Amino acid sequence: MIQSPKRLRTLLIASLLGNVFLIGAVAGGVYQWSSHPRAQGAMVQHGLRQALAQLPEARRNQLRHMLRETRAGNQPLIMASREAHQDVVRRLKAPALDRNALDEDLDRARAADITLRTRVDATLADFAASLPADERQTLADAMTARRQGKRASPVND
Incomplete structure (x- = not known):
């Protein structure tokens, strides 16, 4: 099957443009991937998770254990919270909105x-009280890193 030179030239130009586009897309992807530094680990952590990652292994295990005990001791409260949130969703999905009942569910x-949250915070305060000053500083820095971002500097007391 012999094609005309005009048709071959058109196919060659289309192929060349396609290849240039593909090479540009790959180069742009590689540039984006390499120009943004990645955090250590699979995901960027913040708050208490980042604080856990910054602590020595023994302290990390101690805090995890304390948080697990708090969670286990507050299961009825956790279930009540879930139930109240589910009630809110049910009220919102109902054909007619009962505003008073919705407000009661939101209050619950x-x-x-x-x-x-108060109980978890108390557990964290108990844990912090058991830390030496340098580990407490590490805990504080890790917990405030996301909130402060690049614009604020740590507070020295």
Whole structure:
């Protein structure tokens, strides 16, 4: 099957343009991938997870154990929070909105969440009280790193 020179030239130009586009896309992808530094580990961590990663292994295990005990001791509260949140969703999906009942469910969910957060914070405070000053500083730095970002510097007390 012999093709005309004009048709071959058109196919050659289309192939060349396609290859240039493909090479540009690959080069751009490689540039994007290599120009953005990756964090150590699979995902960027913040807050308590980042704090755990910064602590020595023994302290990390101690805090995990304390948090597990707090979670186990507060299972009824965790279940109450989940149930209240599910009730909120059910109220929102209902054909007619009962605003008073929705407000009550939101209040129950908020109260359970605040109580649970208070207990976790108390556990964290108990843990921090057991740390030497340098490890406490590491814990504080790790927990505030995301909030402060690049614009703020650590507070020295």
